[in-house]
Amino acid sequence: MRPPITHAEEDFEFLDEGIADGVTAQSAPPVWRVMIVDDDADVHSATVFALANVEMLHRPLEFLHAYTAAQAREILAHEQNIAVILLDVVMERQDAGLQLVRHIREMLKMTEVRIILHTGQPGYAPELDAIRDFDINDYKTKSELTRIKLFTAVTSAIRSYEQICAINAGRRGLDLIVRASTELMALRGLQNFAAGVIVQVAGLLDIKPQGLFCAQERRSSKEADLVVIAAVGGYAAFANGPVSDIGEARAADSLARTMARRQHIYGPDFITLYLSGNANRGFVAFLDTGRPLSRTDRRLLEVFRSNIIVGLDNVALVSRLHNFAFYDDLSKLPNRTRLVNIIDEMLAAGVQQDTTLSLVDIDHFAEINDALGHQFGDLLLLAVADRLQSRLGDKLIVARVGGDMFSIVGDGSQVNPATIGALFDTPFNIDGQQVQISATVGLMRLGEHAGGGADALKDANIALKRAKMQQRAGHFYFTRSMGIESRERVRLMHALRAAFEEKKLSIAYQPQIDLATRKPVGAEALLRWKTDDGKIISPDAFIPIAEYSGLIISLGEWVLRAACQELVRLRTLGFNDFMMSVNVSQVQFRHPDFLDMLRLALDDTGAPPAFVELEITESVAMQEPAVLIKTLAQIKQTGISIAIDDFGTGFSSLSYLQQLHVDRLKIDRSFVREITGSSRGSSIAEMVIQLGRNLGLSVIAEGVENERQAGKLASLGCPLAQGNLFALPMTNEQLLDWLKVR
Ligand code: C2E
Numbered sequence: 001m002r003p004p005i006t007h008a009e010e011d012f013e014f015l016d017e018g019i020a021d022g023v024t025a026q027s028a029p030p031v032w033r034v035m036i037v038d039d040d041a042d043v044h045s046a047t048v049f050a051l052a053n054v055e056m057l058h059r060p061l062e063f064l065h066a067y068t069a070a071q072a073r074e075i076l077a078h079e080q081n082i083a084v085i086l087l088d089v090v091m092e093r094q095d096a097g098l099q100l101v102r103h104i105r106e107m108l109k110m111t112e113v114r115i116i117l118h119t120g121q122p123g124y125a126p127e128l129d130a131i132r133d134f135d136i137n138d139y140k141t142k143s144e145l146t147r148i149k150l151f152t153a154v155t156s157a158i159r160s161y162e163q164i165c166a167i168n169a170g171r172r173g174l175d176l177i178v179r180a181s182t183e184l185m186a187l188r189g190l191q192n193f194a195a196g197v198i199v200q201v202a203g204l205l206d207i208k209p210q211g212l213f214c215a216q217e218r219r220s221s222k223e224a225d226l227v228v229i230a231a232v233g234g235y236a237a238f239a240n241g242p243v244s245d246i247g248e249a250r251a252a253d254s255l256a257r258t259m260a261r262r263q264h265i266y267g268p269d270f271i272t273l274y275l276s277g278n279a280n281r282g283f284v285a286f287l288d289t290g291r292p293l294s295r296t297d298r299r300l301l302e303v304f305r306s307n308i309i310v311g312l313d314n315v316a317l318v319s320r321l322h323n324f325a326f327y328d329d330l331s332k333l334p335n336r337t338r339l340v341n342i343i344d345e346m347l348a349a350g351v352q353q354d355t356t357l358s359l360v361d362i363d364h365f366a367e368i369n370d371a372l373g374h375q376f377g378d379l380l381l382l383a384v385a386d387r388l389q390s391r392l393g394d395k396l397i398v399a400r401v402g403g404d405m406f407s408i409v410g411d412g413s414q415v416n417p418a419t420i421g422a423l424f425d426t427p428f429n430i431d432g433q434q435v436q437i438s439a440t441v442g443l444m445r446l447g448e449h450a451g452g453g454a455d456a457l458k459d460a461n462i463a464l465k466r467a468k469m470q471q472r473a474g475h476f477y478f479t480r481s482m483g484i485e486s487r488e489r490v491r492l493m494h495a496l497r498a499a500f501e502e503k504k505l506s507i508a509y510q511p512q513i514d515l516a517t518r519k520p521v522g523a524e525a526l527l528r529w530k531t532d533d534g535k536i537i538s539p540d541a542f543i544p545i546a547e548y549s550g551l552i553i554s555l556g557e558w559v560l561r562a563a564c565q566e567l568v569r570l571r572t573l574g575f576n577d578f579m580m581s582v583n584v585s586q587v588q589f590r591h592p593d594f595l596d597m598l599r600l601a602l603d604d605t606g607a608p609p610a611f612v613e614l615e616i617t618e619s620v621a622m623q624e625p626a627v628l629i630k631t632l633a634q635i636k637q638t639g640i641s642i643a644i645d646d647f648g649t650g651f652s653s654l655s656y657l658q659q660l661h662v663d664r665l666k667i668d669r670s671f672v673r674e675i676t677g678s679s680r681g682s683s684i685a686e687m688v689i690q691l692g693r694n695l696g697l698s699v700i701a702e703g704v705e706n707e708r709q710a711g712k713l714a715s716l717g718c719p720l721a722q723g724n725l726f727a728l729p730m731t732n733e734q735l736l737d738w739l740k741v742r
């Protein structure tokens with residue numbers, strides 16, 4: 001039969017209170033140990049006789065005997081839990097007793113034991129200082145020690161010993177609690193925390209960690225099961241199961257009762273604790289204590305309980321924060337930070353050569369979001385997340401690393417452009433609507449990667465950007481040279497910005513001539529960047545960077561204004577038929593303020609629009625026809641004319657070209673080179689010239705380097721030309737000198 005138990009939160013009553021309560025020395029028998037140190041054997045027998053068979057504070061006494069101070073030292077070296085020492089002052093030497101006291105307090109650091117000094121000779125009474133310094137409890141002459149007086153003295157010594165022990169135990173316990181709580185806080189996740197609680201409580205009570213930590217788990221609206229969250233020691237097998245699985249009725253019953261009554265139970269050899277904070281549901285912990293708990297134990301446990309409740313609240317908070325920090329709120333997929341960790345772990349563990357990291361960017365998501373609203377955008381992202389997760393989730397890692405960017409990581413046989421592309425083959429059902437989208441993919445092979453997870457993502461991102469830049473590419477694999485290129489680009493970008501701010505960029509003007517008369521008709525403004533060490537960086541190298549970084553907006557405006565100013569200056573010097581061509585990047589072209597910028601530049605400089613020409617490349621001319629047609633019409637309204645640069649390299653259709661209302665076609669220099677250098681000969685140049693004639697457009701050939709090219713172009717009927725044969729790009733002053741002698 002199980003011994004009866006009482007539960008209580010405040011008034012803990014034990015049936016066997018008398019034995020259990022008291023000092024916390026677990027291994028000690030429930031007695032008070034009294035040591036008699038006296039060279040007089042009679043004192044020993046008289047004391048034992050006087051105090052035998054009495055109980056003090058519910059415990060009998062047990063005696064230890066020493067007849068010399070030396071013998072006492074020996075005993076004290078290995079005996080513990082001595083409550084009182086009755087000590088003779090004069091033994092081997094006059095001060096043997098006092099020396100022993102010093103030894104006990106200072107050497108053995110026994111601060112709890114109470115010491116009652118006694119001496120036969122009143123003259124040998126110790127100084128008051130010594131009594132105070134050595135914490136001597138009492139001083140009696142032997143003649144004073146009647147049975148009653150001895151009883152009173154020892155009783156009061158034992159009482160104060162008990163109190164000192166309790167205070168010290170409490171202090172040690174608090175220390176332990178603070179340490180235990182700190183250690184617990186470091187544990188993440190309820191399971192770890194729960195196991196930690198059992199281990200720490202066991203540490204506090206100085207028992208073997210053996211127990212269960214349970215929570216109520218709701219199965220349905222009515223039924224709730226008590227489930228084991230953590231199990232330690234002999235209970236380990238019951239982890240994660242229902243409490244009913246535990247065969248032992250003692251544990252299962254008391255856990256259920258504790259949960260039901262929301263009160264601790266202190267059993268004869270176990271405890272169940274009820275733990276509940278503000279934010280958390282109730283938890284119960286069962287511990288095998290193997291003994292009943294003392295009042296001090298229970299007080300400590302109470303303090304500990306209030307500490308870990310804060311911890312339990314924190315566990316909930318920490319896991320919520322953890323989720324915030326590592327998971328995307330919308331899709332619940334791992335976020336970028338988490339993905340970096342995952343890749344770090346994968347790399348550390350070693351990956352297969354073809355393990356691939358991909359970044360999947362939804363095409364035109366921003367437009368969809370703008371057009372159909374953010375709610376629709378969110379639903380679409382969720383649908384994509386759902387498809388990726390449901391089709392790949394068990395084998396591959398799927399994460400959401402940015403707004404419309406997902407990542408899939410895993411074996412190259414599954415993470416490749418074909419399989420990823422196939423995920424977008426069928427439309428997504430959003431709110432009953434079928435939405436067909438595509439994605440651009442950047443990939444990198446983790447097996448070839450030297451850095452960490454964050455670098456791997458950067459590399460994949462470089463590949464993704466490359467894939468986006470190349471029209472119709474759809475995907476790109478990262479290569480090492482791309483990385484170098486990309487780092488070099490970043491360096492160049494900073495240098496370019498600085499050069500622009502420090503006004504170290506200049507404009508070169510390359511004349512354009514009438515092929516028949518070789519007279520100048522105008523010039524093209526070309527950006528020049530001469531670095532501090534005298535190196536000339538080609539605009540082909542830095543214009544894309546300026547475009548990429550957005551610097552092209554202010555840079556382009558500066559070129560336009562400078563070229564217009566130069567045009568005005570040349571006109572004041574008498575060159576009135578002179579035309580100024582300025583290159584315009586597609587990024588500038590699409591900027592919403594482009595037209596205003598253009599008008600303002602004309603107004604401010606006073607340049608006549610009829611003598612200003614903008615060169616746009618054919619690739620620009622191909623994009624978004626409706627927008628382009630409108631913008632070009634607006635530009636033309638200002639009076640400025642438009643040339644299509646590098647013509648023939650793109651794919652503009654004839655009908656489209658007609659709609660654009662451009663004024664001039666510039667034959668790309670690669671076709672001019674072909675005239676003399678390739679078997680295809682002049683066919684393309686010839687075609688462009690004819691096209692211009694048919695459409696009523698002006699045509700100019702660029703990159704003319706020799707007379708053979710010039711002659712051929714002239715014979716084909718090309719009216720205008722530009723190239724090193726006639727003049728290299730030059731400074732404005734050189735241009736003026738050049739013009740003067742034509
Ligand atoms: P582009 O507009 O096609 O400019 C013509 C390029 O051909 C210039 O190169 C010019 O120096 C070069 N060139 C002229 N004659 C010859 C020749 O006989 N042989 C050879 N091999 N090349 C010749 P550059 O100055 O290096 O400019 C390259 C490109 O940079 C330009 O091509 C243009 O697309 C862009 N660019 C230059 N300045 C600007 C600018 O201010 N804004 C923008 N957006 N782009 C610019």
Ligand code: MG
Nearest residue numbers: 524583615645
């Ligand atoms: Mg040009």
Ligand code: MG
Nearest residue numbers: 645646668702
């Ligand atoms: Mg060109």
